[in-house]
Amino acid sequence: MATSIGNLSKSFFLKLLVGIIILPFVFWGMGDVFRGGNQNVIATIDSKKISTQEFMNYLNRLNLKEEQVKDLAKTDLVEQILSDFIGKKVMSLEIEKLGIVVSDNALRSIIKNDKLFYKNDKFSRTEYEKFLIKSGITAPQFEMNIVEQEKRRQFLSSLAGGIVVPELLIEKEFKKENQTKLIKYIDLEKYHLKKRPSSESIKELYERNKNIFSIELKSIRFAEIKPQLISGSTDYNENFFKQLDIIENNVLDGLTFEETALANNLKIREFDKINSNKEDENKNKIKNLPDNLFKKIFNIKNTKLPEVLSVDGKYYIAEIKDQERKSRPMDDPEVLEALNAQLNFKAKVESNSSLLKDINLGAFDNENFNKFAKDNNLVINNYKISSLKQNDIFEEGLIKKIYLTNEGEINLITNSTFTKSFLISTIKTEYKSLDRNSNEFEQFEAKARLSLINKIYQTYDENVNQKYKVELNQRTIDRVKNSF
Secondary structure, three states, rough: OOHHHOOOOOHHHHHHHHHHHHHHHHHHOOOOOOOOOOOEEEEEEOOOEEEHHHHHHHHOOOOOOHHHHOOOOOHHHHHHHHHHHHHHHHHHHHHHHOOOOOOOHHHHHHHHHHHEEEEEEEOOOOHHHHHHHOOOOOOOHHHHHHHHHHHHHHHHHHHHHHOOHHHHHHHHHHHHHHHEEEEEEOHHHHHOOOOOHHHHHHHHHHHHOOOOOOEEEEEEEEEEHHHHHHHOOOOOOOOHHHHHHHEEEHOOOOOOOHHHHHHHOOOEEEEEEEEEOOOOOOEEOOOOOOOHHHHHHHHHOOOOOOOEEEEEEEEEEEEEEEEEEEOOOOOOOEEEEEEEHHHHHHHHHHHHHHHHHHOOOOOOOOHHHHHHHOOOOOOOOOOOOOOOOOOOOHHHHHHHHHHHOOOOOOEEEEEOOOOOEEEEEEEEEEOOOOOOHHHHHHHHHHHHHHHHHHHHHHHHHHHHHHOOOOOOOOOOHHHHHHHH
């Protein structure tokens, strides 16, 4: 079903894009979370219970990628999906209370007006049927989903429909992006480079995090199960798969890797102590080992428990013969790089925080701005910005931050990764004019409307967080994660 919805993203579901803004609701701070309870209940919303089976059905419909499924036990993806699921459940409760319904006539109209099902500029029942077959879902399933989506659309419209956006807000949105600013700036890169981490701090950080700087090494072995070896034919025919089933059953019953290989004349290949990057202890890349096969073998969880694997149309028996976790020395180039990066980042954040504190306390005026540059041998640059796309020095995100500063203000701006930091002094600002009859006016009216709608949704979210008490059963969540 998830696939079919994706196929409709260019049609009527596009109207529902705004729904993403408030899904999932931020429930993790609501009520007394992570408490035990009935193992068949994964969460409750007020007195309404969400069964584990119901959530698992939802999880299965998402068609997660193989890599995502493997990582479910290690990451918080299950919690994120559960949050989304609870958000939809709460929205359904709100929809029910408002009495929002979608009639059969309305459903019929939505489908018949979707150009995805048109042929010769008219709705075609045949095209509709072909879509259902190709998507692998039934008409009731698809139509039920349309009804749910339409209810959500109507619900969101009820929250923010009919808004008249004041022209003042439109002008405000326009000015955020359309101005000319004369500034002075100091690039703080050289300032931060002066504060290189000492060897003592590097060693201390390494000792405190020794367990992190380790590498998992696995000794693996495998053998291809070829048709001519077990069925006497070169084809993957019925007889081959019968014999393959026998091998797999024998392995499940406890037959060892060696016994299985010997009984079926399989050629064994072994690789000792290799890491997840398919490298040996000396970091030499292992050759003649297909990536897909290696990944499947390396992800086997238990040692000396062989498994039958299917990879790229071929079949193998494989096992982890041995595994160990080996500490990486502090002088390992990758370890040193990680330690330095962490300490540099920490120093950069602390320095920026100190500067921001002085700025916010009003202790950083133009005189101090010049003094700071002189004391630290930094250059003060004059610069004129007239467009968000003027990216020769500042990226667009930083220009947006600069545009928010007022004349006479000094501020510190950084990008999201803290790789670039600047002290900014705003000298002069000139705003461009907005023509009410231009396409730009409509564009920024839409932006102002969206901004206003977001604030309405935020207020609604805060109300919902107080209205519903959500409790999560952590034991059941853990059990779900460990089942993959």
